[in-house]
Amino acid sequence: MKKSRVIIKSASYDYGTLRPLVFDMIDAFCGSMIGKGSRVVIKPNLLAPAAPERAMVTHPLIVRAVTEYVLGKGGLPRISDSPAMGGFERVLKESGIREALRGMEVEFREFRESVVFDTGEPFKEIEIARDALDADVLINLPKLKTHAQMGMTLGVKNLFGCICGLRKPEWHFRTGVNRQLFATLLVKIHYAISPAVTLMDGVLAMEGEGPGRSGTPRDLGIIAASDDACALDVSLCRMLGADPYDMPTNRAAREMGYAAGEIEVEGELPVVSDFRFPDVAPLVFGPPKLHGFFRRHLVQRPVPDESLCRQCGECGKYCPAKAISFEGGRLRFDYDRCIRCYCCIEVCPHAALRAAEPFLGRAVRRLKR
Ligand code: SF4
Ligand code: SF4
Numbered sequence: 345m346k347k348s349r350v351i352i353k354s355a356s357y358d359y360g361t362l363r364p365l366v367f368d369m370i371d372a373f374c375g376s377m378i379g380k381g382s383r384v385v386i387k388p389n390l391l392a393p394a395a396p397e398r399a400m401v402t403h404p405l406i407v408r409a410v411t412e413y414v415l416g417k418g419g420l421p422r423i424s425d426s427p428a429m430g431g432f433e434r435v436l437k438e439s440g441i442r443e444a445l446r447g448m449e450v451e452f453r454e455f456r457e458s459v460v461f462d463t464g465e466p467f468k469e470i471e472i473a474r475d476a477l478d479a480d481v482l483i484n485l486p487k488l489k490t491h492a493q494m495g496m497t498l499g500v501k502n503l504f505g506c507i508c509g510l511r512k513p514e515w516h517f518r519t520g521v522n523r524q525l526f527a528t529l530l531v532k533i534h535y536a537i538s539p540a541v542t543l544m545d546g547v548l549a550m551e552g553e554g555p556g557r558s559g560t561p562r563d564l565g566i567i568a569a570s571d572d573a574c575a576l577d578v579s580l581c582r583m584l585g586a587d588p589y590d591m592p593t594n595r596a597a598r599e600m601g602y603a604a605g606e607i608e609v610e611g612e613l614p615v616v617s618d619f620r621f622p623d624v625a626p627l628v629f630g631p632p633k634l635h636g637f638f639r640r641h642l643v644q645r646p647v648p649d650e651s652l653c654r655q656c657g658e659c660g661k662y663c664p665a666k667a668i669s670f671e672g673g674r675l676r677f678d679y680d681r682c683i684r685c686y687c688c689i690e691v692c693p694h695a696a697l698r699a700a701e702p703f704l705g706r707a708v709r710r711l712k713r
Contacts, residue, residue, distance in 0.1 A: 348575030380418035499573030513664035527592030574603030
């Protein structure tokens with residue numbers, strides 16, 4: 345069985361030291377694939393407009409170092425993603441990526457056009473960004489963040505950004521409350537694209553209620569890379585002191601036979617003992633007839649902080665279940681419709697939403713403890 349290789353290094357955003365580390369990592373996994381005229385798509389995490397210190401998007405200096413590497417090999421770099429909110433241009437500007445890459449021969453192009461890719465059962469045809477599938481080389485640049493729905497967003501999850509625009513919430517809706525099915529979808533998308541390398545920005549990471557503004561930046565001081573994003577994700581979970589297979593994407597990957605061999609970690613895997621994970625409660629449990637009742641009264645749900653909500657309507661636009669409305673000037677959630685994808689929390693530009701358990705859920709949890 346194939347051994348997977350993961351390289352992990354201590355790093356900071358000092359460009360003088362960061363650049364050679366990034367060069368070495370990219371070179372180790374896909375140096376030989378990039379030559380004169382190679383079309384190289386660089387896919388950072390461009391979730392939403394945010395400054396680098398918010399830890400929501402891949403740091404501009406990592407994007408810069410990768411772009412420089414590609415240019416140095418004679419390749420044609422292109423920065424692409426399909427942000428959840430705020431628009432591609434605005435994300436590039438506010439994240440500092442536009443500025444960091446000023447004067448470099450690089451193309452910026454949002455993923456807009458999709459092609460159908462047959463991923464087999466259970467989804468069969470998935471529409472994936474044409475530019476991601478057509479690239480000679482795709483370099484995946486995720487940000488290490490927590491994720492209220494999936495526990496973490498790491499290498500595999502980052503490629504969900506190759507699903508264009510509002511097709512993303514459509515897929516949330518199609519997989520509904522079944523997180524494991526959504527995780528299977530993410531793994532299928534990842535392997536349809538098969539990035540040449542995944543390089544993780546874990547210098548300033550995010551803990552708590554990520555991946556949007558409700559999360560808390562956390563200095564971890566690492567970058568890590570692999571040509572096998574599943575192996576990378578498993579290794580990073582171990583570094584953070586979590587059982588890797590508590591994370592649905594790792595479980596789905598294992599069930600599908602990926603990253604099943606030994607993982608060889610090069611470099612020091614630091615031990616982080618106090619990383620704050622989001623509270624990801626199961627959505628479906630108990631007898632089927634009681635699923636609705638349990639979800640309504642026991643399972644955590646998005647709750648607005650009215651003092652922070654500016655009534656911009658972004659959450660409602662993105663909600664795949666059409667569970668958010670305004671009544672009498674107040675935000676209202678239909679928790680029977682809500683599939684607990686937490687996309688609303690992710691896209692809220694004012695950190696006005698958080699996932700919270702209803703009263704009965706909290707009481708049951710206390711009793712269980
Ligand atoms: S909760 Fe956030 S996204 Fe929704 S309306 Fe309020 S400020 Fe806007
Ligand atoms: S209300 Fe929020 S968590 Fe519920 S379905 Fe809509 S976006 Fe997802």
